[in-house]
Amino acid sequence: MRTRSFVAGAALGLLFCLSVRTAHADPKAEVQQKIKEGMENYDLMDYDNAKKALNQAIDKGKKGKLDKDPVLARAYLDLGIVAFAVPDQDQAKSSFASAVKIDPKIQIDAAYKSADLARLLDDVRKNGGSASIDTGGPSTGSDLGESVDCKSVKGLQHTILDSGKGGVAQTMEATLGSDVKATKVSIMYRPEGATDFVEAQMTKQGDCKYTGAVPAKGMHGSVVHYYIAVYDGGPKPVASSGSAGSPNIMELTAGGVASKADTEDPIGGGGTKVSSGPSEPSGGSINNGVIAGGKAPRVMFTVAGGTGFGYVQGLTEGGNMVHSCCVGASLVVVTPELAYYINHKVSIGVAARVGVPIGANVDGHATAAPGGLLRVRYTLSESGEGIRVMGQAGVGFIRNTIKLDNGMPGMDTDIVAQGPLLVGAGIGYAKRIGGAIYFVADAAALAGIAVVKTLGTSTLTNGVGADMSLGLALGF
Numbered sequence: 001m002r003t004r005s006f007v008a009g010a011a012l013g014l015l016f017c018l019s020v021r022t023a024h025a026d027p028k029a030e031v032q033q034k035i036k037e038g039m040e041n042y043d044l045m046d047y048d049n050a051k052k053a054l055n056q057a058i059d060k061g062k063k064g065k066l067d068k069d070p071v072l073a074r075a076y077l078d079l080g081i082v083a084f085a086v087p088d089q090d091q092a093k094s095s096f097a098s099a100v101k102i103d104p105k106i107q108i109d110a111a112y113k114s115a116d117l118a119r120l121l122d123d124v125r126k127n128g129g130s131a132s133i134d135t136g137g138p139s140t141g142s143d144l145g146e147s148v149d150c151k152s153v154k155g156l157q158h159t160i161l162d163s164g165k166g167g168v169a170q171t172m173e174a175t176l177g178s179d180v181k182a183t184k185v186s187i188m189y190r191p192e193g194a195t196d197f198v199e200a201q202m203t204k205q206g207d208c209k210y211t212g213a214v215p216a217k218g219m220h221g222s223v224v225h226y227y228i229a230v231y232d233g234g235p236k237p238v239a240s241s242g243s244a245g246s247p248n249i250m251e252l253t254a255g256g257v258a259s260k261a262d263t264e265d266p267i268g269g270g271g272t273k274v275s276s277g278p279s280e281p282s283g284g285s286i287n288n289g290v291i292a293g294g295k296a297p298r299v300m301f302t303v304a305g306g307t308g309f310g311y312v313q314g315l316t317e318g319g320n321m322v323h324s325c326c327v328g329a330s331l332v333v334v335t336p337e338l339a340y341y342i343n344h345k346v347s348i349g350v351a352a353r354v355g356v357p358i359g360a361n362v363d364g365h366a367t368a369a370p371g372g373l374l375r376v377r378y379t380l381s382e383s384g385e386g387i388r389v390m391g392q393a394g395v396g397f398i399r400n401t402i403k404l405d406n407g408m409p410g411m412d413t414d415i416v417a418q419g420p421l422l423v424g425a426g427i428g429y430a431k432r433i434g435g436a437i438y439f440v441a442d443a444a445a446l447a448g449i450a451v452v453k454t455l456g457t458s459t460l461t462n463g464v465g466a467d468m469s470l471g472l473a474l475g476f
Contacts, residue, residue, distance in 0.1 A: 027060055027061065027063065027064025027065075027066060028061075028064065028066060028071050030057075030060045030064070031057045031058075031060050031061045031064070031066065031071050031072065031075060032071060034053050034054065034056045034057035034060060034075070035054065035071075035074060035075050035078055037053040038050045038051070038052075038053035038054035038057065038075075038078060038079075038082070039078055039112075041053060042078075042081070042082050042085070042112075047082055047085060047086055050082045051079065051082055051083075051245055051246070054075055054078055054079040054082065055079070055246070057072075057075040058072065058075050058076065058079070058249060059223060059249065061075060062222075062223055062249055062251050063222055063223070067102070067162065067251075068102055069102070070102065070106070072102055073098075073099040073100075073102035073103035074099070074103075076095045076096070076098040076099035076102070077095070077096065077106055077108065077121075078112075079095040079246055080092040080093070080094075080095030080096040080099065080120075080121075080246075081108065081112050081117060083095055083246055084116070084117055084120070086245075088243065088245065088246075089120075090240060091242075091245055091246040092120060093120060093123075094240075094241065094243065094246055094248075095246050096120060096121050096124040098160075098248075100121075100124055100125050104125065107121075108121060148175060148209065150175070150178075150207040150208035151178075153175045153176070153177040153178075154177040154179055155176075155177050155179065155180060155239060156174060156175075156176055156177075156180060156228065156230055156239040156240065156241055157174060157175045157176075157177075158172070158173070158174040158175075158228050158241040160241065160248045161248070161250050162249075162250065162251060163250060163251045163252070163253060164214075164219060164224065164250050164251075164252055164253070165219065165252065165253055165254070166219055166220055166221075166252040166253065166254060167216055167219055167220060168216055169213045169214065169215050169216045169219065170213060170214045170219055170224075170250070171211065171213045172187055172202070172211070172213065172214070172226075172228070173209065173210065173211050174209075174210045174228050174241070175208045175209050175210070176208055176210060176230060176239075177208065178208070180230060180232075180238060181232045181238070182230045182231065182238070182239075183231055183232055183233045184201060184230075184231045185201070185202040185204075185210045185212075185229070185230050185231075186199050186200065186202060186212070186228070186229050186231070187199070187200045187201075187202060187212045187213070187226060187227075187228055188200075188226060188229055188244070188247075189214045189218055189224055189225065189226040190224065190225045190247065191218050191219070191220055191221050191224050192220070192221025192222055192223050197244060198218060200212050200213060200214060200215065200218075214226065219252060220252070221252065222251065222252055223249055223250065223251050223252060224249075224250045224252060225247035225248070225249060225250075226242065226247055226248050227240055227241060227242025227243055227244070227247045227248055228240060228241045228242065297436060297476055298340060298476075299338070299339070299340055299341070299475070300337075300339045300340075300341065300438070300473050300474070301336075301338050301339075301473065301474050302335075302336065302338075302440055302471055302472070302473040302474075303334075303335075303336050303337075303471050303473075304334075304335045304337070304440060304442065304470060304471025304472075305332070305334050305335070305469055305470070305471060306335075306468045306469030307329075307331050307332065307333060307468060307469075308329075308330040308331075308333050308355070308400075308465050308467040308468065309327060309328065309329050309330060309400065309466060310327070310328055310330065310398060310400045310418070310448075310463055310464060310465025310466065311326055311327060311464050311465070312326060312327070312328045312400050312402055312416040312418070312461070312463050313326065313416075313463060314459075314461035314462075315416075315459050315461065316362070316402070316404070316414035316415060316416050316459070317364075317365060317366055317399075317415050317416070317457075317458055317459055318362040318363070318364060318365060318414045318415075319459070320362070320404050320406075320414050322402065322416060328400025328401055328402040328415075329359075329400055329401050329402075330355045330369070330398065330399065330400050330401070330467070331356070331358045331359070331401070332355065332356040332358060333353065333354070333355045333356075333467050333469065334353075334354045334356075335351055335352065335353050335354070335442075335467070335469055335471075336352050337349050337350070337351035337352075337375065338350055338351075339375070339377065344379075344384045345378055345379045345384065346376070346377070346378055346379075347377045348374070348375070348376050348377075349374075349375050349377070350373070350374060350375070351372075351373045351375050351392070351394075352370070352372055352373075353369075353370070353371040353373055353396065353422075353446075353467075354368060354369065354370055354371075355368070355370075355371075355397075355398065355399055356368060356369070357399050357400075357415050359401045359413050360401050360413050360414055360415045361410060361411055361412065361413050362404075362411050362412075362413065362414040362415075363411065364457075365414060365415045366397075366399055366415055366417065366458065368399075369397045369398060369399035369417070370396050371394055371395065371396020371397060371398070371419070371422055372394045372395060372396055373392045373393065373394035373396075373422060374392065374393055375390055375391070375392045376390065376391050376392075377389070377390045377428070378390075379430070385431055385432060385438075386429065386430070386431070387427065387429055388427070388428050388429070388430060389426070389428075390425060390426040390427070390428060390442070390444065391424075391425050392422075392423070392424050392425065392426070392444065393422065393423045393424075394422045395419070395422060396419055396422055397417050397418070397419045397420065397448070397460075398417070398418040398419055398422070398446060398463065398465050399415050399416070399417050399418075400415065400416050400463075400465065401413060401414075401415055402414060402415075402416055416461060416463070417448075417458045417459065417460055417461070418448025418449075418450065418460065418461055418463040418464075418465070419448040419449070419450070419455075420448075420450075420451065420452065420455055420460065421448070421449040421450075421451050422446055422447070422448055423446070423447050423449065424444055424445045424446035424447055425444070425445060426442055426443055426444030426445060427442075427443055427444075428441055428442035428443070429441045429442075436474055436475040437472060437473070437474060437475075438472065438473040438474075438475065439470075439472060440470070440471050440472070440473050441469070441470050441471075442467070442468070442469050443466070443467070443468050444466065444467050444469075445464065445465070445466050446464070446466070446467065447462075447463070447465075448460075448461075448462065448463050448464070448465070449462055450462050
């Protein structure tokens with residue numbers, strides 16, 4: 001009996017192992033699932049998550065040795081469709097080029113086909129699947145010789161590298177036509193597992209040739225994402241081969257062995273680390289000619305503190321008349337806020353404004369000024385950092401402390417309450433200071449409108465105040 005039980009158990013165990021192995025031995029199915037997930041997000045106009053899923057599909061295809069499989073071509077094609085909708089014409093063209101190189105006859109599904117998309121795919125197909133921004137010149141790359149005719153080169157030309165050796169520096173070459181003005185040409189690379197792109201500047205050799213390398217410390221993992229960007233002194237690339245949202249994928253084979261320290265810090269001495277920020281949910285913001293990688297946060301939690309003042313009138317909460325004094329102080333104001341980013345520029349959130357009256361000595365004065373606000377913010381910069389404007393509305397109290405003209409000694413400072421309808425606007429500034437932490441500053445005006453004269457034991461008046469605050473925000 002024990003023998004039969006042992007045999008049955010062993011058979012079941014073997015069957016389980018075989019089923020698990022089979023489940024994990026089908027990378028093509030995993031790629032197809034990620035493609036489906038990506039296009040479902042595209043249908044919902046969630047382009048950031050659509051890009052993320054499709055890039056994951058491409059990574060899985062590379063790891064599963066599906067480099068020449070039509071399923072990987074479909075992933076690239078759909079990534080191009082998403083990029084076209086953003087819109088990012090260069091990224092769409094690069095993705096279409098990668099798709100055509102795998103499957104020259106690939107077509108756009110009828111559900112997503114448009115005249116403009118079809119025209120772009122045809123243009124890429126006619127140029128033999130070139131991923132260059134301008135395909136008017138000859139394709140060049142690592143096999144480029146010094147005999148290249150620079151007069152015939154147009155745009156940025158680079159032959160995409162599909163593979164490299166792990167732990168060994170990877171040299172790259174590109175040519176740049178005279179029709180593109182450049183102050184800097186850079187390789188932007190991101191090792192597997194990293195969230196940030198790293199910059200390695202290329203050196204000009206001759207009239208149009210540029211050379212550079214991804215250092216050995218950056219060549220670890222199974223794949224490295226990279227693209228080449230050309231800058232003309234401005235914050236955005238004027239030409240590129242690949243992009244932060246749709247980078248070229250270089251598969252790594254066995255080679256040199258990177259040390260543990262190298263794996264933990266792939267950029268030590270190998271380039272300039274570029275940090276990600278909240279500005280661009282698509283995974284890459286641009287600042288001073290350097291592109292930031294990593295996914296931007298969708299949710300931001302902020303705690304800010306500061307002070308305020310306001311114009312007051314009418315009666316105080318103690319029943320005293322406001323005479324010659326018209327400016328009161330709200331010395332301590334604390335404002336926690338939770339915001340959701342609809343896109344890299346626009347966020348909507350809820351905030352609690354809590355003022356703490358200080359200095360009042362009239363019997364029975366209030367001890368807090370709570371309020372709840374709905375806030376909508378718009379960031380002026382494409383990076384999502386820098387100057388941002390805000391509109392806000394809600395309910396609650398604004399309370400300012402004032403000195404009474406006719407008060408008695410020891411009872412000469414009272415509080416004026418405004419509200420309960422709160423409406424206002426403001427201007428602020430946000431700056432990423434490291435990781436997912438941001439420094440924020442706000443100057444906001446807030447009007448209290450007395451839609452009712454009293455609320456509980458509080459006498460309410462009309463008035464307007466201003467808050468100035470500093471704080472820290474955490475993105476996730």
